[in-house]
Amino acid sequence: MKIAVCIKQVPTREWQPRLTEDKKWIREQDISYEMNEPDAYALEEALRLREKHSGEVVVCSAGPARVQQVIREALARGADRALHVEDAALGGADAFAAAAALADPMAEERFDLVLTGLQSDDQGHAQFGPILATRLGIPHSTIIMEVIADAGSVRVKRELEGGWFQYLSMPLPALLTIQSGINQLRYATLKGIMAAKKKEIKKVAPASAVASRQRIVALYPPEKAKQTVMIPGSAAEAAKELVRRLREEARVL
Amino acid sequence: MILVVAEQREGKLNRASWEAVAAGQQLLREADIAVLKIVVLGRAVSALANELAAASSAGVIAVENQSLGTYTPDAFVQALRQIVTTESPQFVVFPHTYQTRDFVPALAAAMDRAVVTDAIAIRNVNGAPAFARPMFQGKLTADVVPEGPTPHLVTFQIGAFRADAVARGASPAPITAAEATIDASAVRQKPEEPFQEVRQAVDLSQAERIVAVGRGIKSQDNLPLAEALAKALGAELAASRPICDNGWLPMERQIGSSGQTVAPKLYVALGISGAIQHLVGMKGARTIVAINKDAEAPIFEVADYGIQGDLFEIAPAIAAELQKG
Ligand SMILES: Cc1cc2nc3c(=O)[nH]c(=O)nc-3n(C[C@H](O)[C@H](O)[C@H](O)COP(=O)(O)OP(=O)(O)OC[C@H]3O[C@@H](n4cnc5c(N)ncnc54)[C@H](O)[C@@H]3O)c2cc1C
Numbered sequence: 001m002k003i004a005v006c007i008k009q010v011p012t013r014e015w016q017p018r019l020t021e022d023k024k025w026i027r028e029q030d031i032s033y034e035m036n037e038p039d040a041y042a043l044e045e046a047l048r049l050r051e052k053h054s055g056e057v058v059v060c061s062a063g064p065a066r067v068q069q070v071i072r073e074a075l076a077r078g079a080d081r082a083l084h085v086e087d088a089a090l091g092g093a094d095a096f097a098a099a100a101a102l103a104d105p106m107a108e109e110r111f112d113l114v115l116t117g118l119q120s121d122d123q124g125h126a127q128f129g130p131i132l133a134t135r136l137g138i139p140h141s142t143i144i145m146e147v148i149a150d151a152g153s154v155r156v157k158r159e160l161e162g163g164w165f166q167y168l169s170m171p172l173p174a175l176l177t178i179q180s181g182i183n184q185l186r187y188a189t190l191k192g193i194m195a196a197k198k199k200e201i202k203k204v205a206p207a208s209a210v211a212s213r214q215r216i217v218a219l220y221p222p223e224k225a226k227q228t229v230m231i232p233g234s235a236a237e238a239a240k241e242l243v244r245r246l247r248e249e250a251r252v253l
Numbered sequence: 254m255i256l257v258v259a260e261q262r263e264g265k266l267n268r269a270s271w272e273a274v275a276a277g278q279q280l281l282r283e284a285d286i287a288v289l290k291i292v293v294l295g296r297a298v299s300a301l302a303n304e305l306a307a308a309s310s311a312g313v314i315a316v317e318n319q320s321l322g323t324y325t326p327d328a329f330v331q332a333l334r335q336i337v338t339t340e341s342p343q344f345v346v347f348p349h350t351y352q353t354r355d356f357v358p359a360l361a362a363a364m365d366r367a368v369v370t371d372a373i374a375i376r377n378v379n380g381a382p383a384f385a386r387p388m389f390q391g392k393l394t395a396d397v398v399p400e401g402p403t404p405h406l407v408t409f410q411i412g413a414f415r416a417d418a419v420a421r422g423a424s425p426a427p428i429t430a431a432e433a434t435i436d437a438s439a440v441r442q443k444p445e446e447p448f449q450e451v452r453q454a455v456d457l458s459q460a461e462r463i464v465a466v467g468r469g470i471k472s473q474d475n476l477p478l479a480e481a482l483a484k485a486l487g488a489e490l491a492a493s494r495p496i497c498d499n500g501w502l503p504m505e506r507q508i509g510s511s512g513q514t515v516a517p518k519l520y521v522a523l524g525i526s527g528a529i530q531h532l533v534g535m536k537g538a539r540t541i542v543a544i545n546k547d548a549e550a551p552i553f554e555v556a557d558y559g560i561q562g563d564l565f566e567i568a569p570a571i572a573a574e575l576q577k578g
């Protein structure tokens with residue numbers, strides 16, 4: 001089984017946003033990056049499917065040169081090789097542009113199964129998977145919590161709202177967007193990290209100019225819904241004041 | 254023209270459909286567009302079309318087809334593509350649900366049009382509408398303008414618009430039936446019946462007080478610290494999704510869009526950032542306390558009381574204070 005895993009590099013969770021002068025994007029020089037969390041689960045699922053059905057796992061990522069960091073990490077975790085569509089303009093590209101950049105080189109590979117994360121932790125479009133599937137002309141399903149592959153078809157468990165689920169089947173090739181928590185993650189071993197150095201990363205340029213379908217006209221911290229009483233002081237002082245307010249003001253204790 | 258796509262399941266309208274109608278009506282004013290229509294799709298939707306006709310609109314379009322009885326992305330893309338092409342709207346508006354997450358980007362790609370997801374507000378930028386949407390896990394909000402030829406597709410976050418803000422018409426809007434030809438052999442997904450995992454042993458929706466832990470707790474070994482605080486408060490223990498994903502607490506204790514929705518008297522969030530999927534499950538709590546080392550964490554936007562600091566110091570201090578009685 002030939003499996004693709006689409007991986008996006010995103011700012012770390014600890015990152016504190018700082019804006020560019022024009023307040024339309026983030027100051028990239030301040031950022032440290034990591035693998036988008038659901039993509040790590042997609043990768044793990046691909047590795048497990050390979051263990052069961054044999055075949056290969058190919059990491060696919062669209063982004064500037066810096067995304068090699070997460071590509072290497074995925075190779076260290078056990079992916080066989082990588083496809084990197086490289087362009088500086090892909091750094092802030094939306095899901096539409098990223099899918100457009102990856103569609104042609106991925107189509108050439110004729111994957112049996114394409115796995116993506118359900119949503120990126122940076123832009124959070126939740127669009128890339130279904131857009132790529134449409135471009136590849138293959139069926140898709142989203143927010144997947146279990147993958148059972150068979151010769152020629154796949155049966156998946158899809159998460160619905162509020163604790164409901166549903167199984168569905170579709171023919172291969174297919175694309176699935178993977179939800180966090182589908183499996184338990186394994187991390188890279190030293191052996192994996194050494195082996196990754198020898199693995200192939202194929203770099204290609206996008207076939208056409210990177211063009212996003214949405215333009216950001218302003219970027220700002222969110223508006224507060226409530227007046228929050230921030231309680232200052234040492235841990236003991238703050239605790240005392242909080243308990244007093246919960247008893248006397250909010251009356252919830 | 255604006256086309257609002259209502260969502261239904263088994264003959265019942267999703268409440269978020271009304272929120273989408275309210276968003277569509279506001280967009281009508283902001284974008285200075287004359288006509289709004291609502292479309293509803295399914296096997297038998299005439300009762301739903303009657304319900305939707307109460308909203309002020311130029312008409313409700315009922316699309317009935319056997320292949321739309323059980324939702325599949327392929328059938329919905331086929332049907333809506335035809336309706337959207339015929340109606341030729343400038344905007345197509347949807348609620349941001351698990352269902353629209355599944356097919357709206359595919360519809361946009363099939364039509365080669367822009368789609369903005371998870372919008373929370375409509376802004377006016379030099380006379381043209383822009384859509385506010387969260388980015389970077391809610392740390393920032395972006396105003397975005399969809400580009401390229403219309404129609405532009407927009408999905409609105411649940412709870413961002415109020416269902417009771419829908420303007421009603423003086424008389425019911427006219428209902429028309431529209432045909433969609435669906436090639437059933439081209440519908441590749443074969444869905445089975447939805448189900449719930451084994452009945453939940455803990456019903457957190459009945460809890461008066463809840464202490465919820467997030468990834469700030471760092472490891473499973475630190476959970477007793479949260480348990481001690483919960484005990485001191487007479488509260489149930491709950492968690493954000495990553496805690497349950499890691500298997501540190503059972504799934505049935507997860508709060509949020511894919512877990513339980515709760516409205517206790519007191520909700521204490523320990524080391525939870527406040528992503529929207531978590532907030533939808535707890536923002537109905539009467540009093541919310543957030544403890545987080547990051548003063549900018551979005552959880553503080555919904556909190557009544559906040560303490561910025563290290564939960565490993567603050568949680569034990571609160572437990573100790575309560576024990577003093
Ligand atoms: C379709 C979908 C459905 C989802 N459903 C759910 C759901 O039902 N429920 C849910 O919760 N999430 C859900 N999520 C995930 C959600 O988007 C967030 O990723 C998740 O809620 C983040 O959990 P967290 O706040 O615990 O972790 P993080 O976002 O990593 O936040 C950890 C917080 O802890 C703080 N912190 C760290 N150390 C300390 C310390 N020592 N003291 C104090 N504070 C500290 C940090 O400042 C940070 O704010 C869903 C996502 C999607 C896409």
Ligand SMILES: Nc1ncnc2c1ncn2[C@@H]1O[C@H](COP(=O)(O)O)[C@@H](O)[C@H]1O
Nearest residue numbers: 006062095116117119120125126127128
């Ligand atoms: N530039 C990219 N390169 C590779 N995969 C991507 C890229 N952008 C998005 N993805 C994939 O698409 C998923 C959803 O992204 P999004 O539509 O931005 O929420 C992510 O979890 C990734 O798996």
